[in-house]
Every structure is written in C-alpha cells, then in structure tokens.
Amino acid sequence: MRSLEDELFPSTPGKVKIERTHTINRQFYRCFASTSTMFLWALFLIALTASYLSFQSFVDSGSRYFSASWGGIQWEKQVRNSAQISRSDDIRNGGGKMSVLVTGAAGFVGSHVSLALKKRGDGVVGIDNFNNYYDPTLKKSRKNLLSKNGIFIVEGDINDAKLLAKLFDIVAFTHVMHLAAQAGVRYAMENPNSYIHSNIAGLVTLLETCKSANPQPSIVWASSSSVYGLNEKVPFSESDRTDQPASLYAATKKAGEEITHTYNHIYGLSITGLRFFTVYGPWGRPDMAYFSFTRNILQGKPITVYRGKNLVDLARDFTYIDDIVKGCLGSLDTSGKSTGSGGKKTGPAPYRIFNLGNTSPVTVPTLVSILERHLKMKAKKNIIDMPGNGDVPFTHANISSATHEFDYKPTTDLQTGLKKFVRWYLSYYGYNHGKPIN
Numbered sequence: 001m002r003s004l005e006d007e008l009f010p011s012t013p014g015k016v017k018i019e020r021t022h023t024i025n026r027q028f029y030r031c032f033a034s035t036s037t038m039f040l041w042a043l044f045l046i047a048l049t050a051s052y053l054s055f056q057s058f059v060d061s062g063s064r065y066f067s068a069s070w071g072g073i074q075w076e077k078q079v080r081n082s083a084q085i086s087r088s089d090d091i092r093n094g095g096g097k098m099s100v101l102v103t104g105a106a107g108f109v110g111s112h113v114s115l116a117l118k119k120r121g122d123g124v125v126g127i128d129n130f131n132n133y134y135d136p137t138l139k140k141s142r143k144n145l146l147s148k149n150g151i152f153i154v155e156g157d158i159n160d161a162k163l164l165a166k167l168f169d170i171v172a173f174t175h176v177m178h179l180a181a182q183a184g185v186r187y188a189m190e191n192p193n194s195y196i197h198s199n200i201a202g203l204v205t206l207l208e209t210c211k212s213a214n215p216q217p218s219i220v221w222a223s224s225s226s227v228y229g230l231n232e233k234v235p236f237s238e239s240d241r242t243d244q245p246a247s248l249y250a251a252t253k254k255a256g257e258e259i260t261h262t263y264n265h266i267y268g269l270s271i272t273g274l275r276f277f278t279v280y281g282p283w284g285r286p287d288m289a290y291f292s293f294t295r296n297i298l299q300g301k302p303i304t305v306y307r308g309k310n311l312v313d314l315a316r317d318f319t320y321i322d323d324i325v326k327g328c329l330g331s332l333d334t335s336g337k338s339t340g341s342g343g344k345k346t347g348p349a350p351y352r353i354f355n356l357g358n359t360s361p362v363t364v365p366t367l368v369s370i371l372e373r374h375l376k377m378k379a380k381k382n383i384i385d386m387p388g389n390g391d392v393p394f395t396h397a398n399i400s401s402a403t404h405e406f407d408y409k410p411t412t413d414l415q416t417g418l419k420k421f422v423r424w425y426l427s428y429y430g431y432n433h434g435k436p437i438n
C-alpha cells in the first residue's frame with residue numbers, strides 16, 4: 001500500500017533508492033523548491049491576505065458608521081417608553097398627538113428640541129451616531145440630560161436602513177425632526193465625504209424609510225442659511241436664488257432641498273425645510289466661532305477674526321437657540337399630513353421652506369466685544385483676510401413667511417443670548433476648560 005509520503009512525493013523511476021534515503025525535512029524542502037508548488041502556495045497566501053484585508057475594511061467601515069449595538073427586548077422597551085405621549089389636551093395638527101423621531105438628538109439643536117417636545121408631553125425618541133467631529137463627551141452629557149428627562153437616544157447612524165425600519169416597526173412615528181447632519185462650513189474642505197455621507201446618503205436613507213412607513217410621518221428638517229451662498233440681495237427671502245453655494249456644506253444642504261422635493265412630489269411626504277441662521281446658545285457646538293472664541297479668551301490664547309473684502313467686517317444673523325426651538329415646534333405643529341400609503345402618493349402634500357433667523361445681523365468684531373464684556377477679559381485678536389474656504393461675508397434673514405405661517409417671532413438679542421451662553425459655559429467647563437465640571 002502507498003503511504004501518505006508516497007502520495008505527496010511520488011518517486012521518479014530510477015531515483016527511488018536515493019530519494020528514500022532523504023529525511024522528511026529534505027522532502028518538504030524539495031516540495032517548496034518546486035516552481036509550480038511555490039506558485040500555488042504564493043497564490044494561496046495572496047488570497048488569504050486579501051480576504052483578511054477586505055474583512056478588516058468591512059469591520060472598520062461597519063464600526064465607523066454602525067458601531068452601536070441595538071435590538072433586544074430591553075432596547076425595544078426603552079424605545080417604546082420614550083415614544084409615549086403624556087399630554088391629552090392636544091388640538092394641533094387636526095387633534096393628533098405627536099410621537100417624534102429626532103435625528104441628531106445628542107447634537108446642539110437636537111437636544112434642545114427633544115427636551116422642548118418632551119416637556120410639553122410629546123413622545124420623543126432620539127437617534128445619534130455620536131461621531132467625533134467635535135468632543136463626543138459633550139454629546140454624552142447632552143444624552144444624560146435627555147435621559148434624566150425620559151428621552152432615550154438610540155446609538156446608530158441614519159444610513160442604517162435596518163435600524164430605521166426597526167424603529168418604525170416599534171413606533172408609528174407621526175413626525176420626524178431631522179437634525180442629524182455634518183455641520184460646519186469650513187470643515188468641508190478637510191473632510192468632504194462626511195458631508196456626502198450624512199447630508200446626502202443619510203438623508204436619502206431616512207426618506208426611503210419614511211416613504212415606506214405606514215402611516216407616513218411628516219418631516220421637518222434642518223437646511224441652512226448657507227444655501228443663499230454669494231447672494232447680495234438682503235435680507236434673504238425664501239424665493240431668492242440659491243444656486244451659488246460657496247461651500248460643499250451649502251451645496252449638500254441645497255441638494256437636500258431638491259431631494260426632499262422629489263420625495264414630496266413622488267411619495268406624498270409632508271416636508272418642511274428650515275434654513276437656520278448661525279444658531280448659538282448653551283450646550284452649543286464647540287466648532288463655532290462664539291464657542292471657540294470663549295474658550296480661547298478664557299485660556300488667554302489668541303483668536304482669529306476674519307475680515308471681508310475692502311476691510312469690511314463679516315456679519316451674521318446670529319439666532320438664539322430658544323428662538324430656533326420655537327421655530328421647530330411651530331413647523332411640526334403646522335406641518336400637515338403626508339398623503340402616501342404603501343409607498344404611493346394619494347394626493348398632494350405640503351412642501352415648505354422657511355428662514356429661521358433673528359433678522360438683525362451683528363459683525364464678528366461686535367460678537368467678540370460682547371463676549372469680552374461677559375467674560376470680563378480682553379481677547380488677543382489676530383485679524384486676517386477671510387480665507388477662501390467657503391465662508392460668506394454676511395447673512396440676514398427675512399422671516400415673514402415663518403411669522404405668517406406659525407407666528408414665528410425671535411425674542412433674544414445677541415447680548416442677552418451670549419450672556420446665557422457664557423453662564424452655561426462657565427458652569428459646565430469652569431474657567432480653564434479642562435474636563436466638564438458637572
């Protein structure tokens with residue numbers, strides 16, 4: 001009988017005696033030395049490496065976007081409890097009560113809107129991917145605050161279609177407040193794809209879920225004042241041109257307006273887009289000028305103040321968070337119903353766009369001097385020409401549409417709003433901006 005050794009290394013006639021005297025090691029050496037066997041081994045190793053690398057990249061991209069775990073009886077219970085409506089006196093929206101899915105609920109605007117909805121008795125479930133565009137500790141703190149108020153935030157990405165479908169399986173959301181986005185005008189030059197991922201792909205995934213939901217929810221979402229781009233006509237009205245974006249951020253928000261229009265047109269989704277004007281306030285975004293200026297002034301570090309063409313100061317229609325929250329709730333309350341069923345439109349549904357601004361632009365140097373007054377410290381200013389990185393020279397909102405539609409009236413000026421912000425900042429970070437102190 002032929003041994004395994006024979007099967008693997010068949011002897012050549014005439015060489016039998018010599019070969020049989022070799023040790024096993026020697027025979028292995030011969031095997032590897034043979035060109036064709038080496039080729040096969042090389043192929044095998046390449047295939048092994050390639051499959052390992054593709055598995056790693058799958059795990060990486062999966063964990064980057066869908067890192068959080070979700071599901072299970074306990075998790076579903078938390079979602080259901082959070083969506084519970086606790087008020088009974090509702091006469092808005094045709095007498096309907098709201099259970100709202102808030103995307104980006106651990107974000108600045110998302111956390112404030114979620115709390116306001118919960119406070120008046122609406123059901124709220126949040127979703128947020130807790131990415132590290134800015135310090136995720138701040139997002140976790142906002143999450144804790146919401147949790148203390150009975151709001152559950154699901155950790156997940158709006159690109160995760162299965163997760164969104166699951167949430168709609170558990171709760172028949174009447175409304176979606178879509179605030180998850182890649183924000184920031186200048187960061188778009190550093191990481192353009194994150195804008196496509198969240199503001200385009202994520203938006204479409206969410207709309208696909210909403211159009212298939214039964215009943216379809218009404219959607220209110222965050223567009224941006226940046227869609228007015230290089231417009232020079234002021235104040236900016238919703239009917240003004242928006243085809244000259246100055247940044248990729250602005251371009252993705254403008255694309256969002258077009259994309260939502262098609263979902264309204266084809267599937268009968270009720271859609272309201274809100275063009276927010278430089279929102280600021282407590283629990284704000286550390287990447288924004290008023291926030292980073294405060295941090296630097298307190299730490300004795302210089303701040304960079306951009307200046308426009310011909311030495312003209314840049315100006316923004318800074319809008320206080322409470323006024324934005326009122327605009328969001330007003331939009332939800334007047335959104336009207338979606339008309340689609342089983343993914344098909346049964347009649348026309350509302351499609352609206354509103355500016356939510358303060359209507360009184362303030363220059364950036366004035367912003368700095370207000371902060372100096374509240375902080376009782378002088379800023380070390382480094383004034384430079386505005387780099388060509390997506391910024392626009394000024395913004396100014398005309399809000400007559402929102403005022404007409406849901407009585408939108410901003411009431412907080414920059415002086416008052418920044419005072420509240422500074423008070424919050426000092427209570428949260430203390431004077432040195434180390435770790436949060438609460």
Ligand SMILES: O=C(O)[C@H]1O[C@H](OP(=O)(O)OP(=O)(O)OC[C@H]2O[C@@H](n3ccc(=O)[nH]c3=O)[C@H](O)[C@@H]2O)[C@H](O)[C@@H](O)[C@H]1O
Binds near residue numbers: 183278288316391
């Ligand atoms: O309304 C919007 O749609 C956008 O508002 C916000 O963008 P902006 O209005 O650009 O706010 P922000 O960065 O605070 O800069 C304020 C001013 O400070 C100037 N600025 C900024 C940084 C700096 O270091 N120096 C400086 O002078 C700067 O040139 C500017 O003049 C949101 O971030 C954005 O996500 C989007 O929502």
